[in-house]
Amino acid sequence: MRMIFEKVEYIYNQNTPFEKHVLKDINFRINDGETVFILGNTGSGKTTLLYLLDFLIKPTSGKIWIDDFRDPYENPYEYRKKIGFSFQFPERQFFSEKVRDEIYFSIKNFEVENPKMRFKEVVNFFDLNEYLDRSPFQLSGGEQRRIAIASAVAHNPDILILDEPTVGLDRKNEKKIIQYLKKWNDDARKTLIIVTHDFEKFVDFKGIVYELNEGILRKRGVKH
């Protein structure tokens, strides 16, 4: 699923005293299998750009296209099914009382084949057995991050979008998650989109690096 941004602008609270022009004339495309890093200072618009990539918000002006000519907002569910999204602040993405349901949700919602097997696979890989009956809201930042990433990948999406995936993780889990993401990076069919302030932790990754600066997106280079 190729994603194309054409002259995309995003303004919060337009025509109010709190108006904030966050994204300016964004033109880029993300092809199947690519890894894309989006860097930039605090408040430069990175999270807003990711919300657009998951069709959670609509551009104030400009267009987002899927595979050249399809409008994702006509049927966002259909396209979102192919995407896994882990938020910068995991508690903003959680909505279940138990970790078990949080992880099971996308497996069920997106009708994954062999749901029980997939659930076990994800829980075992991310080492989450001990948390299954606990509330995701009452866990540490690092534990929440693991659950957020596990939930994002549970339905085996084609595109994985991660906002600050390494924040809060201890060294052991950070290593494990980076290794896991490297497999996505190496998989020619899987697209990986990462916003990070810890770019040096992705030293072995290939990909296209963009930088957002006051809402303007520039290509910084390609990592080989």
Ligand SMILES: Nc1ncnc2c1ncn2[C@@H]1O[C@H](COP(=O)(O)OP(=O)(O)OP(=O)(O)O)[C@@H](O)[C@H]1O
């Ligand atoms: N819901 C909102 N209403 C109004 N302004 C907002 C809203 N969300 C974000 N903003 C503002 O838009 C700008 C961009 O925010 P965004 O979260 O996209 O930046 P960011 O690059 O992800 O920052 P950080 O690195 O700190 O996470 C910021 O100035 C922020 O204050």
